[in-house]
Amino acid sequence: MAARRSTALLTSAVVLLPVTLTLRVAPVEAAVVHVTCISRGLTCDLETPALSAVDAADPSIVRLSDTHRDAVYEAFSSADEYADARHPTKDDPSRDDITREQLIYRCAQAGCSWQSGPSSNAVSAPAWDVNGCPMEAPGVFKAAGGYVMWFDMASASAPDSCMQRAQLNPPAVDSAYYCLYYATATSLVGSWQVPDGSGLVCSPDGAIDPEPFSHDDRNYLLWKDGNVSGGPAATIQMSRLDSAGTALVPGTTRTLASQSAITGAPGTFARYVHDSTLEAPAPLITSENDFFLLFATGIWDSSGYEEGIIDCGSWSSLTSGSCDRTPVGDAPILRTGDFPPHTVIGPGSGTAVETPDKKAWLAYGSWDGCVGYWNARGGCRLGSRRVHVVELRLDSLPS
Numbered sequence: 001m002a003a004r005r006s007t008a009l010l011t012s013a014v015v016l017l018p019v020t021l022t023l024r025v026a027p028v029e030a031a032v033v034h035v036t037c038i039s040r041g042l043t044c045d046l047e048t049p050a051l052s053a054v055d056a057a058d059p060s061i062v063r064l065s066d067t068h069r070d071a072v073y074e075a076f077s078s079a080d081e082y083a084d085a086r087h088p089t090k091d092d093p094s095r096d097d098i099t100r101e102q103l104i105y106r107c108a109q110a111g112c113s114w115q116s117g118p119s120s121n122a123v124s125a126p127a128w129d130v131n132g133c134p135m136e137a138p139g140v141f142k143a144a145g146g147y148v149m150w151f152d153m154a155s156a157s158a159p160d161s162c163m164q165r166a167q168l169n170p171p172a173v174d175s176a177y178y179c180l181y182y183a184t185a186t187s188l189v190g191s192w193q194v195p196d197g198s199g200l201v202c203s204p205d206g207a208i209d210p211e212p213f214s215h216d217d218r219n220y221l222l223w224k225d226g227n228v229s230g231g232p233a234a235t236i237q238m239s240r241l242d243s244a245g246t247a248l249v250p251g252t253t254r255t256l257a258s259q260s261a262i263t264g265a266p267g268t269f270a271r272y273v274h275d276s277t278l279e280a281p282a283p284l285i286t287s288e289n290d291f292f293l294l295f296a297t298g299i300w301d302s303s304g305y306e307e308g309i310i311d312c313g314s315w316s317s318l319t320s321g322s323c324d325r326t327p328v329g330d331a332p333i334l335r336t337g338d339f340p341p342h343t344v345i346g347p348g349s350g351t352a353v354e355t356p357d358k359k360a361w362l363a364y365g366s367w368d369g370c371v372g373y374w375n376a377r378g379g380c381r382l383g384s385r386r387v388h389v390v391e392l393r394l395d396s397l398p399s
Contacts, residue, residue: 047338047339047344047388047389047390047391048114048388048389048390049388050366050368050386050387050388051075051103051114051115051116051386051387051388051389052075052077052101052116052119052386052387053101053116053119054079054099054101054119054384055077055079055080055099055384055385055386056075056077056078056079056099056101056119056365056385056386056387057077057078057079057080057349057365057385058077058078058136058137058138058209058280058349058365059075059076059077059349059351059363059364059365059387060075060076060077060138060139060140060149060211060351061073061074061075061076061103061351061353061363062074062076062140062141062142062147062188064102064188064189066356067356068356069106069107069356069357070104070105070106070107070356071104071105071355071356072102072103072104072105072117073102073103073104073105073353074100074101074102074103074140074188074189075100075101075102075103075363075387076098076099076100076122076138076140076149077098077099077101077138077365077387078097078098078134078135078136078137078138079097079098079099080097080134080373080384097123097125097134097135097136098121098122098123098135098136098138098149098151099119099120099121099122100119100120100121100122100188100189101116101117101118101119101120101387102116102117102118102119103115103116103117103363103387103389104116104117105355105356107356107357112355112357112359114389116387122138122149122192123135123138123149123151123183123192123194124192126194128196129153133153133154134153134154135151135152135153136151136152136153136208137151137152137208137209137210137280137349138150138151139151139209139210139211139212139221140188140212141212141213141214141219141245142214143212143214143219143241143243143244143245143246144243144244144245145184145186145244146184146185146186146187147184147185147186147187147188147190148182148183148184148212148244148245148246149182149183149184149185149192150180150181150182150210150211150212150221150223151180151181151182151183151210152178152179152180152181152206152207152208152209152210152223153178153179153181153199154177154178154179155177155178155179155199155202177202177203177204177205177206178202178203178206178207178208178228179199179200179201179202179203179207180199180200180201180202180207180208180210180221180223181194181199181200182194182195182200182245182246183195184246200246200247200248201223201248203225203226203228205225205226205227205228205232206224206225206226206227206228207223207224207225207237208223208224208228208279209222209223209224209279209280209281209349210222210223211223211280211281211282211283211351212241212245213283215283215285215315216315218240218241219240219241219242219243219245220238220239220240220241220283221238221239221240221241221248222236222237222238222256222281222282222283223236223237223281224236224237224278224279224280224281225237227259227277227278227279233258233259233260234258234259234277234278234279235255235256235257235258235259235278236255236256236257236258236278236281236293236295236323237253237254237255237256238253238254238256238318239252239253239254240252255322256281256293256312256318256322256323257278257281257293257295257310257312257322257323257324258278258322258324259273259274259276259277259278260274261322261324262274262278262324262325262326262327264326264330268330269306269308269327269329269330269331269332270326270327270330272297272298272306273295273297273308273327276297276298276299276304277297277298278295278297279295279296279297280294280295280296280348280349280350281293281294281295282294282295282349282350282351282352283352284309284352284392285315289314289315289316290311290312290313290314290315291312291313291314291315291318291323292309292310292311292312292328293309293310293312293323294307294308294309294350294351294352294362295307295308295309295310296308296348296349296350297332297348298346298348300346300348301346301371301372301373301383302346302371302372303336303345303346303367303371304336304346305336305346305347305348306332306334306335306336306346306347306348307332307333307334307335307347307348307349307350307362307364308327308328308331308332308333309327309328309333310323310325310326310327310328311325311328312325333362334347334348334350334362334364334366334390335347338390339390344366344367344388345366345367345368345371346366346367346371347364347365347366347388348364348365348366349364349365350362350363350364351363351364352392353389359391360391360392360393361389361390361391361392362389362390362391362392363387363388363389364387364388364389364390365385365386365387365388366385366386366388367383367384367385368383368384368385368386369383369384370383371383
């Protein structure tokens with residue numbers, strides 16, 4: 001496929017800049033770092049230090065307000081209550097597992113900067129969740145009547161569900177069936193309401209990582225099905241949503257990509273995906289109406305977690321085709337060790353963000369310090385994930 005000369009995120013126009021540019025990046029510590037961005041395929045050598053002050057995995061970024069140069073975003077993320085905990089205790093049923101944090105993008109004569117704002121709990125555990133099961137992987141978008149947040153959570157009908165008994169200490173990893181639920185709010189900073197305890201999308205081996213989006217005046221939902229607790233190979237599903245964004249349109253669900261169908265020679269990235277998993281899907285649709293599928297692969301609580309992207313062709317071709325293709329460049333676009341000195345560890349769950357100055361960014365989570373929470377692989381007791389952003393340079397697609 002020919003290299004793109006100009007691209008856009010979803011339906012907004014983006015004017016790509018020359019390959020080399022200089023921006024000012026403001027880390028959380030408020031220091032100012034001058035860096036030069038040099039194109040390296042799909043991403044640019046310009047990456048911020050961690051923007052979030054709290055544990056924040058699986059970020060979903062929605063613009064709250066903007067001017068012609070600046071913008072304020074709300075980042076909704078999964079938060080582990082044990083992150084950074086030196087002495088974790090038994091699960092607290094009243095905990096909140098989805099946080100909301102403000103991200104600010106400002107431009108001045110000297111350049112542009114990303115900064116983090118205040119954070120808070122976003123969604124309280126629903127009343128029917130009596131044991132404080134994790135609420136994870138939020139995907140937020142605007143639909144008719146307000147905002148909708150899809151998330152995954154253990155199902156009450158699972159044989160080993162945390163809803164049927166107190167959480168283990170530590171909780172068993174991926175021990176329960178997972179379903180997709182939703183919450184609604186009239187504003188991004190308002191009170192979110194979870195209607196009832198019935199999962200809208202369930203799977204014996206897990207339905208997780210929901211990502212809603214709108215395109216061509218219709219709403220859609222992407223999610224991962226399977227391979228949550230070591231079962232069948234993962235697939236990425238896509239379905240239309242109704243105008244309210246809270247229900248799947250019957251007869252529109254289809255398999256967009258399958259882990260088992262992405263194959264390659266030993267040692268290639270495609271083989272890594274085939275042997276590992278395919279998850280955390282997110283859309284990127286260009287101004288030319290081409291569809292790219294962002295995804296994560298590897299083990300989430302390891303340094304081997306990586307972010308990739310698949311060129312699925314034109315949006316119209318998705319009605320009859322799929323994204324069962326070799327990832328672009330047969331290589332990850334983010335992996336451990338990128339962007340020194342702010343070296344990322346296990347980056348993944350990326351989502352595309354556009355800024356008012358028509359730049360495209362990838363927001364994602366990566367480990368800060370040691371890898372893993374206290375109850376995860378590797379025995380890390382002080383691990384946490386933070387939100388980072390990196391510039392996307394789609395004008396550098398391989399021919």
